[in-house]
Amino acid sequence: TVLTMGASAQVGIQAGYSSSKVVDSDVTLNGFHVGPTAEMTIQGPISLQYALLYNYLTKTSEASLLGQSIKSTTIAHKLDLPVRLAASFPMSNGLGLFIFGGPNFNYALSQKTNTTTSGLVEATVEGDNMYNDEMTDGKKRYSPFDLQLGVGAGIKYKTISLKASYDWGMLDRDNTDNGVWKNNDLKVSLGYNF
Numbered sequence: 001t002v003l004t005m006g007a008s009a010q011v012g013i014q015a016g017y018s019s020s021k022v023v024d025s026d027v028t029l030n031g032f033h034v035g036p037t038a039e040m041t042i043q044g045p046i047s048l049q050y051a052l053l054y055n056y057l058t059k060t061s062e063a064s065l066l067g068q069s070i071k072s073t074t075i076a077h078k079l080d081l082p083v084r085l086a087a088s089f090p091m092s093n094g095l096g097l098f099i100f101g102g103p104n105f106n107y108a109l110s111q112k113t114n115t116t117t118s119g120l121v122e123a124t125v126e127g128d129n130m131y132n133d134e135m136t137d138g139k140k141r142y143s144p145f146d147l148q149l150g151v152g153a154g155i156k157y158k159t160i161s162l163k164a165s166y167d168w169g170m171l172d173r174d175n176t177d178n179g180v181w182k183n184n185d186l187k188v189s190l191g192y193n194f
Helices: none
Strands: 009-022 028-043 046-051 053-065 068-090 095-118 123-125 145-157 160-169 183-193
Touching (some): 028 068, 145 183
Antiparallel strands (some): 009 183, 028 053, 046 068, 095 123, 145 160
16 A cells, blocks of 8 residues: 655745843843745644744843953854644634644854953954864864754744744753753744745
């Protein structure tokens, strides 16, 4: 016997707010994400949602010390590949709710912190990409790859959707003996299917 599935795929685009928090710290980077999406119907209300999302994240902090003003700006660039199993609940007139869950494969392209000092001494120090840092044994200090597990929900009206998701970081990306670095990410997105 041959098992056949009536699989139909929809493609679209997604954009919205991104927030990435370092677990057990007050460090949070905020920004936006954008990228193409696809959804493949598996059977009935069950589908597979996936996307390739570019994230731009930033954080600015300021401090004063002995008449000097110190401003630090962190900028991060990351890619997300979420793969979600979704269930839809049609309501009426093209309106429906959906829930989803599954892994998110995250890869950090770069993260730099630039520092500007003003006051008696004017100086700007441009930071290096932290993912290029090496330890004394030649290994990278921080891993750019992360595996996250996430859940979310949304509402869809015909070809437009609004959804929110939360992903928990599963991997310790700090390769030093004592350091622990995990990221949890929040996204609120507006989507459009062609």
